[in-house]
Amino acid sequence: MMWMEFSQKQTLGIYISVPFCRSKCTYCNFASSVYPASQHALYVDRVTEDLQGAGAWASERGVELPQAVDTIYLGGGTPSLLEPEQIAHLFGVMRARFDVAADAEITVECAPGQISDATLEALAAAGVNRVSLGVQSFVDREAAESGRLHNRAIVLEDLRRLRARGIANLNIDLIAGLARQTFASWEESLGVLMDCGVPHVSVYMLEVDEDSRLGREMLAGGARYRAGLVPGDDAIARMYERAIERLDSGGIGQYEISNFARPGFASRHNMRYWERRPYLGLGLDASSALYASGPEGNVLRTTTTADLKEYLEGARVEETALLSPDRQFEEAWFLGLRLNAGVEVPRVRAEFGAGRMSAGLRVVERLVREGLLVMEGDCVRLTSRGRLLSNDVFQEFLDVCTPAGARA
Ligand code: SF4
Structure with missing residues (x-):
């Protein structure tokens, strides 16, 4: 028996990308942007069409699409910007189309300060049991200069509200390498993080590439977005190592390069990617990996377009790659x-x-x-x-x- 047990291929994770944000952060290199609310409604309609047509899509491509779903992840972008009715509709269609396990891990990414009471209610009613907050820094000036719209007090208040509504499985994202960050300010962020008692943390080192405004400015040697105040690579590496140390000594152990959790709180959805288990990605710039039917043992990897207009126009524009067992071995x-x-x-x-x-x-x-x-x-x-x-x-x-x- 191969180690990728049959049972491991029999459940599915669903990822839905929601590419809308209230403002664009300077360091962000995701396919997300600020769009009018009218686009949100069209987008939800388009994603629900893809959910309903997922079976036909999978058979046309000769891949297995498990019915049993044990993880769902709404990422972004800022999914919490969707209207409460849109959240309810998306989850309603998912539950009607798939068998979502009673104990499924259901995560939604939220921006601090952008979760209205009605949205929080809709998330809880939809069965969301895990929330990931894009905090990046607990030092207000660093957060503001990166384009974030929250401050420390807002994050702490959101954590309180989420817990009060029964959502205690919480993740906080931090970035090492923001403009103006110093060892002292990083230590301050880590201190607040440890005090707020969340069970899961993601720590990323700043990525400098052409896909973010800050990255482009740094590559061009300019000074906008405080590009000249970004710490050097060695300093960022030391900040990352310090985070590993500090989180570990507080009982939040590293389990993946960027991810840390208290025992029992590793992200089940993200583990699916690293363990090469099947997932269906819907929406803009979303990837799927599904096992092909037949004896060859191939996996089909698809990624949808990152162009919103193209996506909303309806044709399923996607890049595909068929991964042979040799390619899967590399993975x-x-x-x-x-x-x-x-x-x-x-x-x-x-x-x-x-x-x-x-x-x-x-x-x-x-x-x-x-x-x-x-x-x-x-x-x-x-x-x-x-x-x-x-x-x-x-x-x-x-x-x-x-x-x-x-x-x-
Ligand atoms: S970092 Fe997150 S909140 Fe900021 S622009 Fe990118 S997707 Fe939106």
Whole structure:
């Protein structure tokens, strides 16, 4: 029996992207923007059409679409900007179309200060039991200069309101590397974070790329958005390492490169991605990964368009890739290594065979010598240095099954 047990392929996670925001944060590189409310209604209609047509879509592409759903995640963007009726409608269609487990983990991303009482009521009534708040910094000036519309007091008040409405499984996102951040201000953010008692935290290091206003400004060497006040790479790495230390000593252990949780509170939906279990992504710029029917063992990966107009016009515009077992073997490494639990060699060998595993272990041995991986018993994990250089490590597993002479 392959380690990816049959039962693990039999449940589905649903991700719905809601690309609307009240304002655009300087560092944001997601496909989200400020759109008029009229677009929100059209968007919800379009997503519900895709939900209802998901079975036909899956059969046309020859992939299995499990009926049983055990995780749902509304991400963004800012899903809490949807009207309460739109939230109720989306969840109503999901529950009518799929068998949503009674204990499903149902997460919605919210922006602090942008959850009205009616929205909170709609979320609770829809069965939402986990909320992720995009805080990024508890230092008001840093949050404001990044384009966030909240301050510390607003976040603390939202946490109180969510808990009072019975939603206690809460995540807070922080970013290391915001403009004007210092070691002292980072320590202050971490201190408030620990005091507010949430069971889950995500810590990201600032990404500098062409997809955000701040990133573009930094790459161009400009000064807008306080680009000149962004800490250097070494300082950001030290802030990240300090977060690992401080969270761990407060009982919030790291379980993935960017994610930390008290025991029992790891995000079940996100674990699905790292464990390569099936998910259906709907809405703008959303990815799906579903097992193809038939004996070849392929996985179909699709990503919908990031263009709102194109999406609303109705045709399902998407990029697709068929992942052979060789490509899935690479993913088993670079997704599995993201987890602190690491990659269990016997399980991956049982799924993909001894031949592929020998090629994978040759890479592992080299990276162990370079101090980027460690092998403990049957498990391969990133070292602390490997975690900081994780993208370089993952790169080493690309084409691992392709004979050297046949690589492009
Ligand atoms: S970071 Fe979040 S809230 Fe800010 S613009 Fe991006 S998606 Fe919207």
